[in-house]
Structure formats: C-alpha cells, structure tokens
Amino acid sequence: MNHRQNRTGKNSWNILATNNIKRNRKRQFQLKFLAKSQNMNQAAILMHNDPRKHHFVPECYLRKFIANKELHVLNIDSVKKWGQIKINYKQPSTICFLDNFYLIKSALKEKIFDLSAYSKLYIEVDLFQLLENTYGNIIQKLTETSAITRDEATKVSDFIIQLKIRNPAWRNTMQGILNTSIDKIVDDIINDPQTRARFHHDSPEELIVIAQIMKARILGDPTLMERAHKFSIIERFEKDSIRNAAFRKAILGNRWTILQSPVDGPFFITTDNPGVGVNNEECLNTNFVVGVFYLPISYKHCLRIENVIIDSDFADSSTHKRCNRLDATPSEVLAINNYVKEVANQLIIASDSNYLISLAEEIIITGM
Numbered sequence: 001m002n003h004r005q006n007r008t009g010k011n012s013w014n015i016l017a018t019n020n021i022k023r024n025r026k027r028q029f030q031l032k033f034l035a036k037s038q039n040m041n042q043a044a045i046l047m048h049n050d051p052r053k054h055h056f057v058p059e060c061y062l063r064k065f066i067a068n069k070e071l072h073v074l075n076i077d078s079v080k081k082w083g084q085i086k087i088n089y090k091q092p093s094t095i096c097f098l099d100n101f102y103l104i105k106s107a108l109k110e111k112i113f114d115l116s117a118y119s120k121l122y123i124e125v126d127l128f129q130l131l132e133n134t135y136g137n138i139i140q141k142l143t144e145t146s147a148i149t150r151d152e153a154t155k156v157s158d159f160i161i162q163l164k165i166r167n168p169a170w171r172n173t174m175q176g177i178l179n180t181s182i183d184k185i186v187d188d189i190i191n192d193p194q195t196r197a198r199f200h201h202d203s204p205e206e207l208i209v210i211a212q213i214m215k216a217r218i219l220g221d222p223t224l225m226e227r228a229h230k231f232s233i234i235e236r237f238e239k240d241s242i243r244n245a246a247f248r249k250a251i252l253g254n255r256w257t258i259l260q261s262p263v264d265g266p267f268f269i270t271t272d273n274p275g276v277g278v279n280n281e282e283c284l285n286t287n288f289v290v291g292v293f294y295l296p297i298s299y300k301h302c303l304r305i306e307n308v309i310i311d312s313d314f315a316d317s318s319t320h321k322r323c324n325r326l327d328a329t330p331s332e333v334l335a336i337n338n339y340v341k342e343v344a345n346q347l348i349i350a351s352d353s354n355y356l357i358s359l360a361e362e363i364i365i366t367g368m
Helices: 003-036 040-047 059-065 076-082 122-127 129-144 150-165 168-191 193-198 204-219 224-237 245-253 330-343 354-366
Strands: 053-055 071-075 088-090 097-099 147-149 254-260 276-279 282-284 292-296 301-310 320-322 324-327 347-350
Touching: 059 129, 059 347, 071 076, 071 354, 076 354, 122 129, 122 224, 129 147, 129 150, 147 150, 150 168, 150 224, 150 245, 150 292, 150 320, 168 204, 168 224, 245 254, 245 301, 254 330, 276 330, 282 330, 292 330, 330 354, 347 354
Parallel strands: 254 324
Antiparallel strands: 053 097, 071 088, 071 347, 147 320, 254 301, 276 282, 276 292, 292 301
C-alpha cells in the first residue's frame, strides 16, 4: 500500500467515526425527547431493545425504601435452606422482576382469554406506566399533607389493586379460583335437569365423566393461567374499565391513616408481595372487607386502611380524600412488619439490616 492509499484509508475511517458520533448523538437526543414525552414504547422501539426485566413490584415503589443508597434484602428461602444469615444490598432495578413476565407472545393469541388485539409490550410499557408515572408525586403528597384529590386517591386505590393483581402470587390464587369455578359449573349442570337435557344426557354419572375429561383438558393447557393472568390485568386497568369499581368503593370509602415510624427507627419493611390484610391476627394476601389492610409506602410511612371504619367525610360528591396521621410506636412498627412478612414470596426488603438479621435468626432457631 502506498502513502496516498494509506492516507485515504485513514481519512475514510475518521469520516466514518465522525458520522457515527453524530448519529449516536442524534439517537440519544431522540431517546431523551421520547422519554420526556413518556412515550416509552416508542423509545424501546428506537433502541431496538425491548424491556426484558418485567418488575412485578414496580421500581417506583421500591425506591421509597432506600435510606442510604441501596436496599437491604433478605431471601427467607435461602435462610431456611442453608441456615445462614446473608443480607444482600440491591438497587430496585435488580430485584422483584421476571424476564418477559408480562410479554404478550404470539403463541398466546386467538385462544381462550384472547390477547390478539394487544402489542407484545402493551402491559409492561403502556398499561403499567399509567399509574407508575404518577405514583411518586402522589405518595409524597400523601405523606406530607392531610388530603389528596379524589383523582389522586383513586390512583392510589388502583395502584394497591395492581400491586396485588400483577404479582406472581396472584397467578397461583387464580389457579384455585379457576378450579372452584369449573367445579361449580359442573355441579350446576349435574343438578339441573333442564341443563342435563340440553346436553342430551339424563345420567349424572355420564355427565360427571364428561366434565372430568373437559376439566382435565382445560387445566392441561400449559399457558392457560398465563393468559388468564395477563387478560385480568388488561381488563382491570384499561382506561374506563369498571372491573375495579367494587374494590375502589371499598378502599376509598374506608378510613385512611398514615403511620409514621419513630425518627430513630425501627422502620417499616416491605416484601416482594407488598401489602397485607389482617383480620383477627390472620394474615391475608388481599382484604378490603373486614379487619385492616397495611401497605408500607416508604421505610418511614405505612398506609393503614381500616375496613370496618367508614370514612364519613368521603361521599360520592367529595373532591378530596382526607388522611389521618399518627406516630407509630416501635412496638407497632414491629408488629406491622411481622404481618407484612407473612405474605412474602421470598424477599424481605428494608432500609437497614436490623429487622432482617433478627428475622433470619428467628428462622434459623425455629426452622420456620
């Protein structure tokens, strides 16, 4: 290669590098613009990199439990298995997610619980962002003032419902509900002579055999619960959906209190399945009818919804939702933490390690 060829080649590489830098700068500007517009779906398309980590506990929620740079996390299954105390230090982005958990796959289309009308990232990018984008500001207002607007309170209510519905634990709950529903339908068919006649079978025994075959076929579909779970999320949280009306009425109509932890602790914890209902010391995954529902909303604050005390100041015409404020004692914080941990899947999440170490020591001693 002569000197002229060498210089030409070098200049070509310089021009190419300069062009790449310009393209990258333009690309970054476009991404920032799209992000500011909250059009995350278009941003993902531009990046050619769809979000893979689908958080069943939103990062916006977990961030409220950071006191000093990172979360303190205890895996209770690991403690039970190995008998060792190991506290992990994590960022919200690195916990409480499953790869592509809410992805609408092509294989899920045109079956029972039809999802064919939705893009593959509709739940993760479009639907969840509706509440997540406003959550931080509303929670800050809730902890600093005595009232929030009716619209803000409704969003808090929907966020609580969504926390439960989007969690993997709810998919397991749906399995039990489906089993019970199918059994009830079968019983109705067998015990109703007119229904039996429509199936052209007079013998209940024959119908029982047919029902067992159909039940096995339905429940044998390996993607049934996955489709049902995603379908229920979409049905509940699309704009103008009325599926949450009963839950909203129960949550908004009951008295709310913000409990604040002592200045020096102990502080509130949360888990990978936030929120717990408590009735006569029994811990329930969801409960807005009797007893109390606790949702820690930061390491300093816990929202208490008293299901048996009606909020007399909140009517259909009310423009604001009032919220009482109380200072919790150390024993009250620890009691609530003990309730909260009972519905965890695996992870207990805190702003420091004090409660986590005590819990791990108790698990090792009792084996529970």
